[in-house]
Amino acid sequence: MTSRTSAPPVRRRRISGVGLVLVAVYGILALAATGRSTVQILTDFSEAPLAYTLSAVAAVVYILATVALVARGVLWYRIAWITIAFELLFVLTVGTLSVVDAALFPRDTVWSYYGLGYLLVPLVLPVLGMLWLSRHRPGAEKVES
Amino acid sequence: MILWFTILQIAIAVLAGVLAVAVGLAKKPPSDLTLGGAALVGVLLIAQVVVAIVAPLSGNPPTGNPYEFWAYLISAVILPPVAILWALLERSNWSTVVVGVACLAIAIMLWRMYVIWTIQSA
Numbered sequence: 001m002t003s004r005t006s007a008p009p010v011r012r013r014r015i016s017g018v019g020l021v022l023v024a025v026y027g028i029l030a031l032a033a034t035g036r037s038t039v040q041i042l043t044d045f046s047e048a049p050l051a052y053t054l055s056a057v058a059a060v061v062y063i064l065a066t067v068a069l070v071a072r073g074v075l076w077y078r079i080a081w082i083t084i085a086f087e088l089l090f091v092l093t094v095g096t097l098s099v100v101d102a103a104l105f106p107r108d109t110v111w112s113y114y115g116l117g118y119l120l121v122p123l124v125l126p127v128l129g130m131l132w133l134s135r136h137r138p139g140a141e142k143v144e145s
Numbered sequence: 146m147i148l149w150f151t152i153l154q155i156a157i158a159v160l161a162g163v164l165a166v167a168v169g170l171a172k173k174p175p176s177d178l179t180l181g182g183a184a185l186v187g188v189l190l191i192a193q194v195v196v197a198i199v200a201p202l203s204g205n206p207p208t209g210n211p212y213e214f215w216a217y218l219i220s221a222v223i224l225p226p227v228a229i230l231w232a233l234l235e236r237s238n239w240s241t242v243v244v245g246v247a248c249l250a251i252a253i254m255l256w257r258m259y260v261i262w263t264i265q266s267a
Contacts, residue, residue: 017239024231024243028224028250035216043212119253 022132023069025125029118030062033110040107048107054094058110058122061087065129077138084133088126091115095123146262147196147205151255154193158186158252165245175232175241183232183244186251187225193255194218209261217261221254 037055045052061083068080095114098105105112115122161182168179197218201207207214228247232240 017237018242020235020237020239021242021246024228024246025250028247031220031223032217032250032254035220036213039210039212039216043210117257 019069019132019136022125022128023066025121026062026066026069026129029110029121029125030059030066032118033059033062036110048105051105051107051109051112054090054105054109054111058087058090061090069129072138074138077133080129080133084126084129087122088130091122091126146193146200146207146259148259150193150196151259154186154189155252155255157182157189158248158255161186162245162248162252165241165248167245169238169241169243169245172238173241174236174238175244179241179244180229180232183225183229183248186248187222187229190218190222190225190251194222207262208264214258214261217254217258221251221258224251 033055037052037059040052040055065080065083065087068076068083091111091114094105094109094111098109098112108117110118110122114120161179164182165179168176173179197214224247228244232244
């Protein structure tokens with residue numbers, strides 16, 4: 001076996017280590033949100049247009065965030081910040097609205113009740129995402145084990 | 146869906162998930178054990194696809210939206226192969242955690258599927 005500590009391999013991607021887990025969770029949420037919103041919009045959009053539109057927005061945000069976390073460069077880094085900030089803003093806004101005024105969302109979205117239907121993962125994930133991003137600025141890349 | 150089979154599936158997915166997350170956090174790269182667990186979860190999901198096709202024909206149709214059910218099931222079936230492939234390409238301890246997270250996500254999806262199949266709030 002080669003020694004891991006003496007000569008760390010040069011990472012070509014921006015993401016590594018625990019960041020991989022973050023990307024995996026974002027990817028799974030993107031998959032779930034896309035499947036759910038596609039079905040909702042195709043089958044009974046008229047029942048809850050606002051909630052279903054939000055589900056679709058959620059799907060797009062999660063897909064963008066997943067890609068932005070993996071892709072390299074300053075631009076993608078900014079996109080990652082924007083999508084993750086947007087995600088936090090929406091989970092808080094929609095979460096609060098769904099508690100205060102349930103009639104506004106006759107059908108659940110990913111973000112209803114702060115993402116309780118997804119075990120609050122949508123609430124926790126953007127915070128972890130922001131922590132990760134602030135520690136991994138492009139240009140100041142560190143190699144993780 | 147069949148209750149006992151769903152419970153079995155969720156139990157195995159949770160077990161395989163917790164195991165892989167724990168082994169991964171103990172800084173072990175993916176092993177036959179952790180990947181085998183994910184593979185078992187995957188095989189059971191394929192069995193679930195068969196159940197979901199056959200059950201409505203024998204008088205056990207979904208009470209909820211069948212498209213939503215299938216959206217979850219198809220997403221879940223895709224996850225184990227992707228997670229295993231990822232772990233084989235990138236043999237780091239974090240890949241083991243990723244495999245575990247995928248298994249846990251599948252457990253949640255299975256529970257959602259069962260809710261869609263049996264209990265309808267609206």
